[in-house]
Amino acid sequence: MGRFRVVTISVRIIPAAKHLDFIRSQPSASFLQTPAWGQVKSEWESESLGWFDADNEMIGAGLVLYRQVPKVKRFLAYLPEGPVADWSKVDATEFLPPLIEHCKNRGAFGVRIGPALLARAWDAETIKSAIADDNVRSLSAVEPDETNQVATRLHNALRSGGWLPPGPEGEGFAAGQPQFNFWLPLAHPDGRPKTADEVQKGMNQQWRRNIRKAAKSGVVVRQGTREDLAGFHRVYLETAERDNFTPRPLDYFETMWDVLRGEDPDRMRLYLAEHEGDLVAATTWVRVGDHVWYSYGASTSAKRDVRGSNAIQWQMIADAIEAGARTYDLRGITDSVASDDPTLGLIQFKVGTGGRAVEYPGEWDMPINRPLYRAFDAYMNRGAITARVKQVARNPVGILRGALRLTAKPINAFGTLRKAISDGR
Numbered sequence: 001m002g003r004f005r006v007v008t009i010s011v012r013i014i015p016a017a018k019h020l021d022f023i024r025s026q027p028s029a030s031f032l033q034t035p036a037w038g039q040v041k042s043e044w045e046s047e048s049l050g051w052f053d054a055d056n057e058m059i060g061a062g063l064v065l066y067r068q069v070p071k072v073k074r075f076l077a078y079l080p081e082g083p084v085a086d087w088s089k090v091d092a093t094e095f096l097p098p099l100i101e102h103c104k105n106r107g108a109f110g111v112r113i114g115p116a117l118l119a120r121a122w123d124a125e126t127i128k129s130a131i132a133d134d135n136v137r138s139l140s141a142v143e144p145d146e147t148n149q150v151a152t153r154l155h156n157a158l159r160s161g162g163w164l165p166p167g168p169e170g171e172g173f174a175a176g177q178p179q180f181n182f183w184l185p186l187a188h189p190d191g192r193p194k195t196a197d198e199v200q201k202g203m204n205q206q207w208r209r210n211i212r213k214a215a216k217s218g219v220v221v222r223q224g225t226r227e228d229l230a231g232f233h234r235v236y237l238e239t240a241e242r243d244n245f246t247p248r249p250l251d252y253f254e255t256m257w258d259v260l261r262g263e264d265p266d267r268m269r270l271y272l273a274e275h276e277g278d279l280v281a282a283t284t285w286v287r288v289g290d291h292v293w294y295s296y297g298a299s300t301s302a303k304r305d306v307r308g309s310n311a312i313q314w315q316m317i318a319d320a321i322e323a324g325a326r327t328y329d330l331r332g333i334t335d336s337v338a339s340d341d342p343t344l345g346l347i348q349f350k351v352g353t354g355g356r357a358v359e360y361p362g363e364w365d366m367p368i369n370r371p372l373y374r375a376f377d378a379y380m381n382r383g384a385i386t387a388r389v390k391q392v393a394r395n396p397v398g399i400l401r402g403a404l405r406l407t408a409k410p411i412n413a414f415g416t417l418r419k420a421i422s423d424g425r
Contacts, residue, residue: 008054009090011098014061019048020263022061023084028291028327030081030116032177033063036263037080040256041065045075049102051085051095060085060095066106074372077103081116081177081360088150092157100366109372113163114177114363119151120144121183122357124202127347130337139180139335139357151361158364166362178332179362182347184317184355187326196318202354207310214311217275221315224270224282229253232270232282236298253284253296260286266323268295271316273308280308285316292320293329317353333357 016035023029031037038046044065051060062083066075085095096113103111122130123145130136159165166179187193200208224232233250240247260267266287273281280303284295294316299309320328333347335357347357367373 009059009094009098010052011049011102012052014048014050014058016048018050018058019061019063022050022058023288026084026086026289028116028289029084030291031260031267031286031288031293032080033061033082033084033116034260034263034267034288035063036259036267038063038065039259040252042255043067044078049083049099051083051090051098059090062099064103066108069109069372069376073107074109074369075103075107076376077106077108077111079111079113081114083113083115085115087115087117087154092154093161096158096161096163096366100368104368109367109369109376111366111368112176112363113366115154115361117151117154117361118146118148118358119155119361120148120359121146124351124354124356127337127351127357131339131344131348131351134339137336137338137341139337139359144359145356155361158361163364163366165364176363177360179360180333180335181358181360182330182333182350182353182355183358184328184330184353185326186317186321186328193324193326194321196321199317199321199354200314204352204354207352210307210310211314214273214307214314217306219273219275219280219306219308219311221271221273221312224272226254226257228270228272228282229257231272231279232284232298235279235282235300236296238300239298242301256284269316269319271312273312273315275303275306275308278303280304280306281312283312283316285319287320287323287325290324290326291329292316292323292325292327294331313353328355330355335359 019035023034035048038044038048044067046063046065049062049064050058051062053059060083062079065078065080067078068075083099099113100111121144122139122142126142126145127139130139130142136142184199185194186199200211203211230250233253237247257268257270269285269287271283271285272279279300281297281299283297286293286295294313297309297312317328330350330353333350334341334343336343337347338344351357365373
């Protein structure tokens with residue numbers, strides 16, 4: 001008879017204070033894995049979990065968000081940018097099964113994780129060369145400047161363990177955290193902190209020129225209070241209309257302010273850029289340990305020439321350096337560098353800071369109840385399905401074939417969801 005490997009890691013619910021203590025003991029952890037974030041996402045149920053080894057030493061922590069399927073007591077268990085652990089020291093094949101079992105006992109039909117671990121990175125010069133090369137359409141096709149073997153081992157363990165890898169962009173529950181982000185390093189490779197002058201010298205000429213122009217134009221950047229969130233939100237709504245995205249309500253940001261700063265007084269900041277008394281740009285800044293995130297940003301269509309957006313970014317970067325941060329995170333990008341991609345401007349704006357594109361392992365799913373998992377996936381992706389139908393409609397020759405291909409899975413999936421609900425799974 002073969003030998004069975006004894007798993008000695010256990011998972012259990014822990015108090016928020018113990019969860020926060022573990023987060024504080026780590027060099028960095030995503031703010032999406034702090035206990036307070038569960039209060040921000042009030043439409044989800046949440047709990048803090050701890051991982052313990054055979055000696056009852058805590059080796060990991062995670063904020064789990066539970067989204068219920070309508071009319072049936074079944075949930076998607078989601079750990080955004082988590083769980084938090086030293087992946088160089090834990091074995092994913094032992095670390096993750098207790099999580100699956102715990103979530104299954106809580107009524108989850110599937111588990112989604114997305115460790116915030118650098119897998120690959122491309123420096124600014126590599127990105128600029130890729131953009132200039134018409135034969136290159138994505139960073140994934142370019143040799144990275146850094147590859148993390150720890151992330152490679154995690155990737156292999158997830159795949160061999162039955163986890164489903166990240167799908168094409170816009171698929172897989174139609175939501176989630178970006179796999180590609182943009183980091184501006186605030187420390188040298190040997191760990192020495194960079195000065196503000198060193199960071200600014202690493203920016204391109206346009207960024208440095210815009211920062212100087214904002215100062216000469218009289219743009220003033222200040223930190224705001226809770227009362228200033230209304231002004232931020234006004235500009236944010238203008239940005240949403242201009243850039244065609246669905247905005248969050250003001251009370252969402254008020255909740256963020258209250259719960260994040262309630263957990264740590266310096267967890268969240270609000271920045272306002274003003275010119276001659278007019279608010280021209282506003283942003284939110286979030287910090288956990290030595291990592292600072294540019295979280296939300298907004299700007300007016302008026303007075304764009306005074307470069308308030310550059311001024312406010314530079315102030316946040318300078319304050320992150322002063323706070324001892326090692327990374328300033330400008331959050332999500334796509335890996336596309338194609339000249340005809342409408343999102344190219346975003347990566348060009350960010351690469352001007354002199355930072356680097358960073359790829360995470362991505363979000364991985366473990367279906368527990370596969371029929372309900374597939375049905376929920378189709379429901380959440382109905383917007384992406386509609387967009388694909390519109391694309392097919394532009395091709396008269398393939399419209400019938402494409403419509404049949406696109407509708408088969410969603411109809412079956414919705415039928416499965418109705419059956420699962422009626423069966424009370």
